[in-house]
Ligand SMILES: Nc1ncnc2c1ncn2[C@@H]1O[C@H](COP(=O)(O)OP(=O)(O)O)[C@@H](O)[C@H]1O
Ligand SMILES: CC(C)(COP(=O)(O)O)[C@@H](O)C(=O)NCCC(=O)O
């Protein structure tokens with residue numbers, strides 16, 4: 001099987017074998033042109049010769065249509081995931097017309113009906129969702145550290161483009177440090193507050209910036225880079241059985 005995750009910044013793909021082991025994997029920035037990027041990958045995908053392609057996309061109907069057009073040339077069946085708030089593996093009160101597909105799949109990939117879980121996705125947006133024994137209680141959406149930095153660069157005169165690193169939440173003594181540490185604290189502080197309000201929820205983090213952020217969280221965090229893939233596999237596996 002081939003699995004695709006079209007996020008707002010990167011296209012990720014995984015090729016898995018009959019027992020679900022990852023045989024090939026990559027992540028590439030798509031610069032808002034995922035269909036063009038896929039075009040460059042078609043030779044590779046043809047060689048992989050998967051019998052099915054399962055897709056998670058948060059890119060909207062127009063880009064999804066272009067992606068479909070590109071994938072049609074492969075002559076391999078493919079399908080986009082549709083969020084189902086009444087799914088047997090996890091119920092949600094969130095509007096399933098609105099809930100992001102990647103957010104939902106990450107939860108589906110993590111959900112355990114014996115646990116209380118807080119699933120944190122650290123991509124272009126940071127999402128924090130609470131799940132109580134397989135019931136999604138809702139969540140929060142924040143701009144990522146990079147989006148926050150861009151908004152400061154573009155919305156102020158004296159904060160100019162710089163390439164500092166997000167490595168501390170202590171107060172800064174230069175503009176560059178104050179910006180990077182302030183932004184990191186806004187996300188780390190929110191996670192610590194939410195974990196304080198929900199002390200018995202297991203913290204699970206995934207996505208491109210999970211490692212940077214998790215270091216400053218004051219409770220143990222489970223880092224899992226397989227959540228979305230696991231959610232895709234569970235979704236299609238469940239559908240094929242029912
Ligand atoms: N302006 C930027 N500069 C450097 N890296 C960035 C920038 N914007 C995004 N990234 C990186 O892109 C990655 C996006 O993570 P990912 O989980 O793939 O998100 P998405 O699913 O939204 O595409 C992160 O690792 C982040 O560090
Ligand atoms: C919240 C998101 C932007 C996260 O996307 P990502 O950072 O993975 O690119 C995406 O899941 C989305 O567009 N969601 C729709 C809004 C919602 O979940 O309510």
Ligand SMILES: [K+]
Nearest residue numbers: 007102123207
């Ligand atoms: K994502």
